[in-house]
Amino acid sequence: MAWTLFAISNTYVYTVSAGVQYVNVPDNRAFHPLQSDTVNIQLEAAGWQLLVARLKPAVQSIQVDLSGLERRHWIVFTNQLGFINRQFPSNQRVVSVSPDTLYFDFSKQTERKVPVKALYKLDFRRQYNIIDNIRISPEYVTITGPLEDVVQIEQWETDTIRVSDVSSDIRAAAPLKQNQRANINVYPTSVNVEIPVGEVTEKILEVPIKVENAKQFNSVKLFPGKVRLTVMVSLRDFVKVTNNTFEAVVNMEDWIDNGVNSLPVIITQMPDFCRLVKVEPQNVDFFVRK
Structure with missing residues (x-):
């Protein structure tokens, strides 16, 4: 028991994988990351925290400040360790991030309109269902970003509309799904959805x-x-x-x-x-x- 208490009170360095979220993106610059959006983080923490992390691993994500891309085409994690450490509890310390440097390719900003797809999960009252085409306003949204990323987007989905005991038309303001790519902008960020419902x-x-x-x-x-x-x-x-x-x-x-x-x-x-x-x-x- 004494050895166990001694072991878990010591400080250790261990590695976790984390996704990358980009913040402070420069205006009017379309960028394309040249590496994976997952990095390895070395954390320094007490033994009991390491034990908890191994027994119950959590999906981590870190924010990366891209304001430096105004002057260069790369970001160095060593220069952002203070910013990254503020995203973790005080009893954990980020020692390093691998890879230490992220590189970006810049291209001309491209604009494209794509249709909106409404996602819904409805629980209808007996003998009721959707009786006509779903109407979305506006039907299209404008996306901007690097050409190689924009051309891959065929539609943009809304957050799922959830309603129970449905027996009449549904009218809702539906936010668009959160953008998973920091180099893609979408406008507007919400649409009006009308779902015609009637007796069938x-x-x-x-x-x-x-x-x-x-x-x-x-x-x-x-x-x-x-x-x-x-x-x-x-x-x-x-x-x-x-x-x-x-x-x-x-x-x-x-x-x-x-x-x-x-x-x-x-x-x-x-x-x-x-x-x-x-x-x-x-x-x-x-x-x-x-």
């Missing part, structure tokens, strides 16, 4: 099946020749949903190329305001006359 019901339809890529045959007979579709539709759009608003096909190339015994039914057309619940049958038999 099931509707069952029988749709004839069309045959594609069958010109080399005299005839193709399907068994059965129709497919039974079960869809969810809002009460307001119930009468709009007819057999003619759907299209079901089978592709003979599935048999020609792959020799399948039955053809899968593919729904190639349906209204946006419907949700497909069931397709019966999912595969059909066929008879070919060459």
